[in-house]
Amino acid sequence: MADFTNQEFDLTGKVAIVTGAGGRGNSIGRAYAHALANAGAKVVVADLSLEGAEKVAAEIGANAIAVDVDITDRARVDAMVARAVEAFGGVDILVNNAALMVEMGAAATVEVTRKDFDMFVGVNVWGAINCSQAVMPSMIARGGGAIVNQMSAGAFPAQSLYGITKLALGGVTSTLATELGGHNIRVNAIAPGMTKTDAGLSMTPDDSPWIQSVVSRCVIQPRDTPDALCGGLLLLVSDAGRWMSGQVLHIDGGWVMRT
Numbered sequence: 509m510a511d512f513t514n515q516e517f518d519l520t521g522k523v524a525i526v527t528g529a530g531g532r533g534n535s536i537g538r539a540y541a542h543a544l545a546n547a548g549a550k551v552v553v554a555d556l557s558l559e560g561a562e563k564v565a566a567e568i569g570a571n572a573i574a575v576d577v578d579i580t581d582r583a584r585v586d587a588m589v590a591r592a593v594e595a596f597g598g599v600d601i602l603v604n605n606a607a608l609m610v611e612m613g614a615a616a617t618v619e620v621t622r623k624d625f626d627m628f629v630g631v632n633v634w635g636a637i638n639c640s641q642a643v644m645p646s647m648i649a650r651g652g653g654a655i656v657n658q659m660s661a662g663a664f665p666a667q668s669l670y671g672i673t674k675l676a677l678g679g680v681t682s683t684l685a686t687e688l689g690g691h692n693i694r695v696n697a698i699a700p701g702m703t704k705t706d707a708g709l710s711m712t713p714d715d716s717p718w719i720q721s722v723v724s725r726c727v728i729q730p731r732d733t734p735d736a737l738c739g740g741l742l743l744l745v746s747d748a749g750r751w752m753s754g755q756v757l758h759i760d761g762g763w764v765m766r767t
Contacts, residue, residue: 516748520548523596524745525588527579527639528606528658529553530560533706536658537605538564539734540741544603545571547742550596554588555606579606579635585642592646599646601745604636604677605658609670610707617669625669632673636680640695644688652692654745657681659699659756664764674699678756685754694753696744701760702731727762 524544529537530553537555541564545551551572555561558576565574573595577588592599608631615624636657647653659681663674678697685695702708702722712719714731722730740757743749758764 512748517742517746518548519544519601519742519746522549522600522745523552523592523598524549524601524603525552525554525592525599525639525643526603526605527554527577527635528556529603530555530557530562530564530574531707532560532610534734535705535707536700536703536734536737537603538567539738540603540605541565541572542568543735543738543741544601544745545569547746549601552588552592552595552599579604579639580630582638582642585638588639589642589646598650599643600650600653602639602643602647602653602655603658603741603745604639604655606635607632607658607673610711612668612670615669617672620669628669628673629676632670633676633680636677637684640680640684644691644693647693648691653694654749655684655688655693655695656741656744657695657697659697661699661701661758661760661764663699664758664766681756682754689753694744694749696749696752696754697756698737698740698744699756699758699760699764700737701726701758701763703737704731704733722763725763726760730761730763732761 526541529541545568553561553565554575554577561574565572575588578584660674662671666672666675681697
């Protein structure tokens with residue numbers, strides 16, 4: 509019987525795609541891209557903004573490339589995967605991080621238009637399915653892989669349209685885990701709490717009433733920086749988490765507790 513070592517977290521030789529990784533300033537996607545590269549992976553920094561993706565890829569260095577992508581557009585998603593294969597030989601890890609949040613504002617579900625609903629669900633739910641479908645052939649050819657979907661504590665329970673889309677992503681996670689397990693592709697999700705990103709702070713500053721209500725529900729600090737999520741990510745995509753699939757990892761200060 510082999511003993512566990514920290515080498516289980518090593519991603520040397522792996523290729524990862526992180527969508528939404530060139531976003532606003534101190535973003536979760538940026539933190540994920542850096543963490544994967546620091547663990548040894550080659551990283552495709554993908555974002556709707558090529559300028560943002562190029563900035564993050566330049567921070568990482570030779571082990572990263574930048575790709576612009578609209579995750580709702582299959583042709584562009586296929587081009588993203590083809591670029592990963594061309595540059596690094598294939599895809600082992602997909603992090604479905606790109607999503608609409610700030611753009612959704614505080615729109616009430618009872619007032620949302622069909623056009624806006626389709627757009628929000630298209631990005632936050634279909635985008636993850638679209639990217640997962642596109643990486644499947646490469647992952648299967650390489651003997652397996654890991655997919656991580658970005659959910660939210662705001663889905664437990666869902667109390668907004670944003671929460672609805674993130675709750676739906678939980679269904680995507682368990683369904684893809686079931687369908688892809690036979691190909692040795694593990695599918696899990698991370699549900700962050702109130703993370704101190706530029707986007708998050710713009711919507712809910714520390715002195716907002718919403719944050720004060722969260723404080724009373726968290727058993728440790730109610731907010732943390734994006735790097736607090738990276739340990740969970742590395743567990744889910746590395747050999748350290750090889751026996752995990754179909755799970756939602758809550759990283760939120762104890763805001764959501766599920767037993």
